[in-house]
Amino acid sequence: MWQYEKKLQYPVKITNPNPKYAQILISQFGGPDGELAASMRYLSQRYSMPYDELKGILTDIGTEELAHMEMICAMVHQLTRNLSKDEIVRSGFDKYFVDHTAAVYPIAASGLPWRAEYIGVKGDVITDLHEDMGAEQKARTTYDNLLRLIDDPDIRDPLKFLRQREIVHYQRFGEAQQTRCNDNGGAADKTA
Amino acid sequence: MAYKLARCIHAYDFAILEMGLYLDTHPCDTSALQKRQELQERRSALVAEYESKYGPYIVTDKDVRGDEWKWVCGPWPWEYERGNGNVAV
Numbered sequence: 001m002w003q004y005e006k007k008l009q010y011p012v013k014i015t016n017p018n019p020k021y022a023q024i025l026i027s028q029f030g031g032p033d034g035e036l037a038a039s040m041r042y043l044s045q046r047y048s049m050p051y052d053e054l055k056g057i058l059t060d061i062g063t064e065e066l067a068h069m070e071m072i073c074a075m076v077h078q079l080t081r082n083l084s085k086d087e088i089v090r091s092g093f094d095k096y097f098v099d100h101t102a103a104v105y106p107i108a109a110s111g112l113p114w115r116a117e118y119i120g121v122k123g124d125v126i127t128d129l130h131e132d133m134g135a136e137q138k139a140r141t142t143y144d145n146l147l148r149l150i151d152d153p154d155i156r157d158p159l160k161f162l163r164q165r166e167i168v169h170y171q172r173f174g175e176a177q178q179t180r181c182n183d184n185g186g187a188a189d190k191t192a
Numbered sequence: 193m194a195y196k197l198a199r200c201i202h203a204y205d206f207a208i209l210e211m212g213l214y215l216d217t218h219p220c221d222t223s224a225l226q227k228r229q230e231l232q233e234r235r236s237a238l239v240a241e242y243e244s245k246y247g248p249y250i251v252t253d254k255d256v257r258g259d260e261w262k263w264v265c266g267p268w269p270w271e272y273e274r275g276n277g278n279v280a281v
Contacts, residue, residue: 005250007202008269015274057216064209074270081273154274168213175217 030106
């Protein structure tokens, strides 16, 4: 089970709404390398993971990804507050608005709704850990791209925090992979 | 000030979480275990200070005051955009 703490992992306080930015940021909620995919990937992989410490790292990182999803959603929410009709139409936000108003729905920047195909849950230690390391780097690249496109410091600050977390998670998955998959000739012979 | 103290507790929360991830892949690192324990103790002291000055830090059953179920009272964590008058905790 989970317990909710009524706080964000890192503060999100945005002064200026900007529906243009919201439309690209939302990819880190419902896009192929977003936080929803990350949490579902790790939390789903736990059940077939044969080693206790790997169940632990998947649980802890999967849980942290839920907190990152909440930060991204808070950013999208704050960027789409109090918009005028003119702002909605001019920014191209009208295509999202017509279906979801200013609610936060999991889609990619392209408009594609979230899909389970974004995640890999293969039931093999080596395969799943490599999936996870790749996923962290893909998320890091996406944050790099967002930081290339977004100038507002209120958004950049939490984005930089999230980008750093991808690097730490990559490191932890890499250590998990090395300790479990190198010294026994491949852990694939052990199943949960 | 409540906000400053809460931010300080959040920083400890983050450090404890980070030590936890490290310990997941280094479960036998006794100095890391010790460090995590120290962080946990310092956090507990800050939470005690916060509660003595400003009331409950985490909403639990003890937050029912009179007829009010305070858990549902905003602002919620995503409602701290600048300029709306909410002070972040």
